[in-house]
Amino acid sequence: MAFISSGVEYALHSLLYLAQPINADGASVRDLAELQNVPHDYLAKIFTKLHKAKIVVATEGIKGGFSLAKSAHDITVHEVIVAIDSYKPLFECKEIRARCTLFEGEPPKWSTSGMCAIHQIMQNAEQQMRQNLAQQTLGNIVEQFINKAPNSYPLQVIQWLDHRKSNR
Numbered sequence: 001m002a003f004i005s006s007g008v009e010y011a012l013h014s015l016l017y018l019a020q021p022i023n024a025d026g027a028s029v030r031d032l033a034e035l036q037n038v039p040h041d042y043l044a045k046i047f048t049k050l051h052k053a054k055i056v057v058a059t060e061g062i063k064g065g066f067s068l069a070k071s072a073h074d075i076t077v078h079e080v081i082v083a084i085d086s087y088k089p090l091f092e093c094k095e096i097r098a099r100c101t102l103f104e105g106e107p108p109k110w111s112t113s114g115m116c117a118i119h120q121i122m123q124n125a126e127q128q129m130r131q132n133l134a135q136q137t138l139g140n141i142v143e144q145f146i147n148k149a150p151n152s153y154p155l156q157v158i159q160w161l162d163h164r165k166s167n168r
Contacts (some may be wrong), residue, residue, distance in 0.1 A: 010038050011046050012141065013033065014079065018056070019072035020154045026059060026067030031164045046084060053083035053166070073139030078130055080138070080163035083129045094164045 014032045029047050033040040047066055055075055056066040066076065068093045097116055098107040115123075146154070 004081055004088055005085050007042070007046050008081050009082050010036075010043055011050060011080050012020065012077070012138070014043065014046070015050070015055070015068070015072075015138050015140055016145060017157060018066065018068050019138050020157065026065040026089040027161050028065035029165075031065070035160065049083050050080070053079065055080065055083055063116075068138075071139065072142050073137050075138040076134050077136040077141075078133035081133060091119065092120040105161055127153070
């Protein structure tokens with residue numbers, strides 16, 4: 001099982017579209033789902049979590065939708081992960097070290113004192129990973145995307161979304 005769910009990936013891709021400098025009006029969940037060929041109901045649940053975490057804001061009405069609640073450079077990847085997947089540890093120690101058959105049900109103090117070396121390594125790795133994810137922002141992703149995509153692509157997306165809005 002993946003530590004970071006596919007919901008986080010869906011969220012980040014959707015937020016990427018909302019963060020485009022040319023996209024000031026936001027977009028509906030339905031349109032974002034269809035644009036990316038992802039399940040609408042699942043994306044709607046994701047946007048509920050993003051809204052609750054104050055990452056996006058909703059606009060009411062027939063042409064309403066979602067837009068970013070703050071600058072893309074103020075939204076960290078870690079913040080999105082926690083909003084979608086909640087805060088869950090990377091590793092859950094099962095205290096296997098105390099179960100050795102040789103201990104006959106009574107592990108000696110030396111075997112269980114302090115934190116397990118494996119658990120400590122996993123906690124350090126998790127801390128470093130979370131620090132790295134907290135340093136990466138949606139703005140960083142937008143910059144990489146803009147550098148990679150042809151200049152015409154963001155405009156194509158906006159035109160597609162505008163067409164969808166005008167047909168409602």
